[in-house]
Each structure stands twice: as C-alpha cells, then as structure tokens.
Amino acid sequence: MKINEINLYKVKMRMKNPFTTSFGTEHDRLFLLVEVIDEKGQSGWGECVTSERPLYIEEFTESSWLMLKKFLIPSLLRKDIEHPDELQAFFRPYKRNHLAKSALEGAVWDLYAKRQGVSLTEALGGVKSEIDVGVSLGIEDDIDQLLANIQGKVDEGYKRIKVKIKPGKDVRVLEQIREEFPDIPLMADANSAYTLEDVETLKAMDPFNLMMIEQPLAAGDLIDHAKLQKELKTPICLDESIHSYEDVRKAIELDSGRIINLKIGRVGGLTQAKKIHDLCEQANVPMWCGGMLESGVGRAHNIAITSLANFTLPGDTAASARYWDKDIIEPEVTVNQGVLTIPDAPGIGYEVNRDEVKKRTIQFENFQ
Ligand SMILES: O=C(O)CCC(=O)C1=CC=C[C@@H](O)[C@@H]1C(=O)O
Numbered sequence: 001m002k003i004n005e006i007n008l009y010k011v012k013m014r015m016k017n018p019f020t021t022s023f024g025t026e027h028d029r030l031f032l033l034v035e036v037i038d039e040k041g042q043s044g045w046g047e048c049v050t051s052e053r054p055l056y057i058e059e060f061t062e063s064s065w066l067m068l069k070k071f072l073i074p075s076l077l078r079k080d081i082e083h084p085d086e087l088q089a090f091f092r093p094y095k096r097n098h099l100a101k102s103a104l105e106g107a108v109w110d111l112y113a114k115r116q117g118v119s120l121t122e123a124l125g126g127v128k129s130e131i132d133v134g135v136s137l138g139i140e141d142d143i144d145q146l147l148a149n150i151q152g153k154v155d156e157g158y159k160r161i162k163v164k165i166k167p168g169k170d171v172r173v174l175e176q177i178r179e180e181f182p183d184i185p186l187m188a189d190a191n192s193a194y195t196l197e198d199v200e201t202l203k204a205m206d207p208f209n210l211m212m213i214e215q216p217l218a219a220g221d222l223i224d225h226a227k228l229q230k231e232l233k234t235p236i237c238l239d240e241s242i243h244s245y246e247d248v249r250k251a252i253e254l255d256s257g258r259i260i261n262l263k264i265g266r267v268g269g270l271t272q273a274k275k276i277h278d279l280c281e282q283a284n285v286p287m288w289c290g291g292m293l294e295s296g297v298g299r300a301h302n303i304a305i306t307s308l309a310n311f312t313l314p315g316d317t318a319a320s321a322r323y324w325d326k327d328i329i330e331p332e333v334t335v336n337q338g339v340l341t342i343p344d345a346p347g348i349g350y351e352v353n354r355d356e357v358k359k360r361t362i363q364f365e366n367f368q
C-alpha cells in the first residue's frame with residue numbers, strides 16, 4: 001500500500017464527568033486523530049492518546065503534534081509498504097515518543113486490515129469474538145458518591161471495578177468499598193503515588209482481596225516494585241513502568257509485577273503490543289488492556305488487541321457512553337452486562353463520523 005496522504009486532527013472532547021487520579025483531574029480530552037489515505041483513497045484511523053499536560057507520561061498533545069508533523073509523518077509519506085510491521089524501521093531513529101508513533105502505526109494497521117478485507121482483530125491474530133470488560137472510576141471527594149458510582153457500574157454488569165487511590169484516600173476507602181461490596185472483583189490503581197516508605201500502608205490493603213494493585217511506585221521503576229512485591233500478598237500490576245518489550249522482559253526476570261496493563265500507545269503501537277503479548281503468554285503473565293480515556297477510535301484499537309488469547313483479565317475498555325454524550329464513531333462501543341462483542345467489519349470495525357470529528361477539531365493539517 002502507498003501512503004499518499006496523511007491528515008492530522010487535534011480534537012477536543014468534553015467528557016461526561018471529570019476523571020480524577022492521583023496526579024490530576026481531566027474534564028476535556030485534547031488528543032489527536034491520524035488518518036492515513038492510500039492510492040485508492042481508502043482511509044485508516046489511529047488515535048494519539050495524549051493529554052493536554054504531561055502528567056501521566058512525558059508526551060503531551062502539542063509535543064505529539066510536532067513529533068508527527070516534523071518527523072514521523074515525513075518518514076512515511078509516499079512510502080510503499082507491504083505490512084505495518086515495516087514502520088518499526090521508519091520510526092527506529094527517533095527516541096521514545098511512543099504515543100505519537102502508536103497513533104500513526106495504528107492508522108496504518110487499520111488501513112492494512114481494510115485492504116486485506118479482514119477485521120483488525122483477525123489481522124492481529126485475535127481469537128475471541130467477545131471480551132469481558134471492566135471499568136475504571138476516578139477519585140471522588142465524597143465516599144458516598146464513589147459507592148454510588150460503583151453500584152451503578154456493578155448494576156451495568158461490568159466484570160471488574162478499578163478505583164483510584166492515593167495517600168490519604170486508600171485504606172479506609174477500600175475498607176468502606178469492601179463493607180458495601182464484599183465480593184466484587186476489585187482492583188486499585190495508584191498511578192505511582194507511593195514509595196517504599198509506604199510499604200506498611202500498601203500491606204494494609206492485602207486483607208481487601210484486591211485482584212491487583214496497579215503501579216504503586218514510580219513510573220519506570222522495576223527494582224523497588226520487585227522489593228515491594230516480596231512484601232505484598234496482592235499481585236502488583238505494572239502500567240507506567242512498562243514502555244517496551246525489554247521492560248517486560250526485565251520485569252518478569254525481577255518479579256517486579258505479576259500482571260501487565262498493556263496500553264498500545266505507551267508501548268509504541270500494535271506491533272510492539274503483539275510482541276509483548278507473546279512474551280507474557282510464554283511467561284504465564286496475565287494481561288489486560290488499559291485505557292487512556294479514548295474516543296471511539298482508540299477504543300476500537302483496544303478492543304482488537306484484547307482479542308488476543310493472553311488478555312485474560314477484564315480491561316478498562318468500557319462503553320462509549322461511559323465517557324461521551326456522543327462518540328465520534330458509528331456504531332458506538334456498547335457493553336452488555338460486562339460483555340463487549342467484537343465487530344467483524346474490516347479494519348477497526350467502526351465507521352469514523354467525519355461530521356462529528358469536524359465539530360470537535362480545533363486544528364487540522366493535511367500532508368501529501
Ligand atoms: O480509559 C479508561 O477508562 C481508563 C482511565 C484510567 O484509569 C487511566 C487513564 C489514563 C491514565 C491514568 O489516569 C489511568 C491509568 O493509569 O490507567
């Protein structure tokens with residue numbers, strides 16, 4: 001396929017509710033969409049899951065716009081490629097910037113699958129036709145509001161509840177949740193809010209029968225997580241510490257974490273995500289697909305990667321309606337009693353609603 005044109009959209013979407021984690025609150029998502037167009041005029045779509053501020057990772061929307069405009073898009077324009085895996089060679093000279101790389105590579109994967117006449121799930125080697133999904137709930141000032149939020153998602157049948165924790169909003173909150181919901185599959189995401197000095201606080205969470213504690217310590221760390229895992233009964237899940245295949249290899253060797261939250265953007269795209277999946281499968285390390293408050297485009301990519309066999313735990317790919325009054329894809333992502341049916345239409349399996357994208361696009365650039 002020949003990539004004749006690439007469109008870059010900076011999109012602003014207001015979420016239904018603010019989302020608060022240990023590092024901040026987001027109400028408006030400011031992210032990028034990438035559209036690649038081949039010699040037949042067919043389009044593939046990817047999403048750059050950055051935020052306006054670099055609070056979760058070092059990339060942010062403006063930096064990724066520049067990275068795509070100045071380096072990544074020019075490296076791909078008018079190139080003839082057989083398979084999306086070839087993009088690794090084009091991107092290799094440029095360090096990190098994984099969210100930007102993933103957006104462009106994801107668009108090429110979508111286009112590739114459409115040209116093959118298969119779903120992205122099939123193109124990736126997916127083996128499922130439906131997936132169990134969980135939901136991630138932000139920090140609430142008021143415990144009754146959090147308990148009501150949990151009740152709502154339990155009533156909707158989500159297969160796992162993820163709550164955010166931070167120092168001062170952790171042990172007592174989890175205790176109150178367990179008093180109300182003694183048996184629900186429950187996990188906590190700390191987003192690196194703790195250090196090894198908090199080991200007693202983190203050990204105090206062991207009695208709550210959590211499925212996992214996600215990223216308790218610093219982003220990028222593997223050594224201290226390995227020390228902490230020796231102290232905890234609860235499995236540690238790694239998110240911000242895993243940016244590559246090599247990070248996973250070392251985490252397994254060090255026993256830094258026993259579960260991997262795979263985010264396609266964080267690891268630099270679907271080709272790397274597949275390699276990490278295969279490594280975790282060989283090492284019997286369970287995985288699930290994390291979320292970055294995506295629009296339907298990014299959500300569609302998450303669904304496709306979750307169809308691979310070793311994604312054995314419910315992920316964060318909730319329904320479009322969890323975040324958006326109106327999503328930018330048709331049909332929207334829906335979940336029925338915690339089960340999401342994977343579309344079998346070619347590519348990402350959802351149509352991008354160009355009118356809805358246009359309404360929310362605050363900056364656009366066409367590259368030929
Ligand atoms: O998309 C979702 O619903 C998951 C949201 C979520 O938990 C996160 C999104 C982005 C960064 C973090 O705040 C957090 C995570 O660490 O998984």
Ligand SMILES: [Mg+2]
Nearest residue numbers: 189214215239
């Ligand atoms: Mg996380």
